[in-house]
Amino acid sequence: MALLEVNNIHAYYGNIQALRGISLTVEKGEIVSLIGANGAGKTTILRCISRLVGLREGSITLDGEDLSKSKAHELVYKGIAMVPEGRGVFAKLTVEENLEMGAFSRDDQDGIDNDLDRVFSLFERLKERRNQVAGTLSGGEQQMLATGRALMARPSLMLMDEPSMGLAPILVEGIFDTIKEINAEGTTILLVEQNATMALQVANRGYVLQTGEIVLDDTAENLQKNEMVQKAYLGID
């Protein structure tokens, strides 16, 4: 059984249909990428999974458990952590306090301390700046912080929304390296990305979205070879 199963979901913003029967699965230990143009519905899928957008139809299950009755704030207790679009760090808190907020759902102080060390060893920059106010970090550092904060919840599934947005190419590579590293340590990742090249390089499998529908679904390797994907998303003629 897959870790996350999304089954034929339909979602609307008012009267506008954003998702038209999306089905996808994420297996334990995978990195799965959702790619597509602006407005294709990538972020909406994540918002549906994290219960910020309601479903008209369809179901979402995590480890066989139906999520459609859960509230947004309960998901983190079930093992889903979110790295939101635009980072969403607590600008007035220090780096360390931000990470502590990430562990809000937990009460095992020893485990939290361990994970804090783990995040700091994953992101050396954050360790150097642990007492600095998050609002003064650079974009790349904020992305690290948002990622580290999500890790602090010790999730089984991590949802990442556009981690490369607004970052310099060199930083983007670093972020994707850590995504692989986090995955290698056992966290399953569902990744939404406009930077299809990078997203398909790290992912095991991928889905291509167009106007609220999945048009392609294959291994990342095959998608990279696909002519349509190359033309539309990878900039290869």
Added chain:
Amino acid sequence: MTDKKRIDIREVINQGLLAGLVALSLSVIGFISLLGEREMIAGIFTMGHVFLFAAPVGIASVLAEKIKHENTGKVLGFGFLIGVITALPLIVLIILATSFDIRQFLVNVSPELIHLLTFGQNLVVGSIMLVVITGILSLLAAGLRLLPEIWRRPITSGLAWTLLFGTFSEILLSRVRAFFGRGVAKLVFSGKALNPITALLILIIAAAIAYWNVTKRSKSEQKEVEVSPEKQQKSQRIRVVVGIISLLILPLLLGTYLSEVMNNVGIYVLMGLGLNIVVGFAGLLDLGYVAFFAIGAYVMGILTSEGHLGLGFTFWTALPFSVLASTLFGILLGIPVLRMRGDYLAIVTLGFGEIIRILALSDMLKQFIGGAQGVLQIPKPSIFGYDLTKPEALYYIILIGVLIAAFVSWRLRDSRLGRQWMALREDETVAEAMGINLVNTKLLAFATGAAFSGLAGAIFASKLTSIFPHSFNLIVSINVLSLIIVGGIGSLPGVVVGALILVGLPELLREFAEHRLLMYGALLIVMMLAKPEGFWPSETIKRELHAHKEFEAGSSD
């Protein structure tokens, strides 16, 4: 500092004219002559002068700070120039006022104003005196910036204390009379103002203390004495004890009138602490906060009134119901606005505040809560058969309320709930993703805030012994919000400072009452420009606003 704009003569003229316009408008609206009636140092100096010279002196001082590394002559010259230019528009006013009848359209340009501006001399001598005095004062203000700290501190401190004593001379007079008798009062004061010799003494003593402080500090800096944590803790404990004792004996020192002022301040502190939780901690902009104050007051009024509406409760049995009722309404208001943020929340809560006031005023509920006639004959609280009728006694009830509210706020801020509020304030979506239940968190903020306000309302009702719908209009909400902003959003001591400034000061400076909103506006604008974090900001806000400096300092090493 290299990219700083060079200050040339044109800039100086502009700044001088600005100061002149400020002084001119304060004169024309009648502010200067009104305050001219309040003498600070007998025969020499009135509060009108303070406001007349405030603009040129302040601007000269700020300008001098910018150019103090350049040559001395330039600093002093520019300072003098600012003063002289400031005087020019005033002289035009003097000439116009003495040659034409301009009071037809500028009613406040009174003979008293002209008398004040010309120092009681004739047109020519008076004008020259005005130019020279403004010029010299601005020059001195600019020159002060050139002095080393060891001289500057004592001088500014001496002047500040003298101004402070002068401002409150009338109140001081009554206190001195009460404690030392009329004889001493006559010696120290003349009329209601400070005696020039007293003023000089205050100046010297304050300057001496400041000098002693400065030398002590520079010595300890040289030695670099590390204060041990135990010693620090001990001195903090001593400070807390001294603070509590002085709060306890305060009404004995203050007397009836000042105790009454303190009680008003205290009620606003209570409300401020409550709104601080809603706005400062949780970031929910609530403009209808007065509603909970009204509910607390009305429940207290109806339960205890000895009139025909009353139900015969005592203050103490009614108090829990007051607080409970406001808390309940806090939750009731919270439910419909759960999904609203920012401006929308502000507008809806504003409406809620008005609804409560209009309900209190309505004929529909008149038979229960008295309509426009309000609730009368509310008894004052009593303890063990002793009625707390005097403001000095009521002070203690308010003090206990404030201390409880402050303690609860302080503990909540550092609690798990405090963290939830903080996350909610920063980003609702992310807070939710961290596992925070937004519904409970918001409702708890509204409920706690409303409870404090209800407590304030209950005390307010039995303090005044009668309540009317018009005591609960929008301006109360605005006042509470302003005092939080002035004190520093999210800061507990800031609430007290804000309430003292916005509620206490206008009570003491009765002349301000007429221009209260003008002063509010001016103060808020100056605050936003010069001290956006408030007079006593919370740690987080301080850190945020100064993070940039810290960041630069951190990255340079």
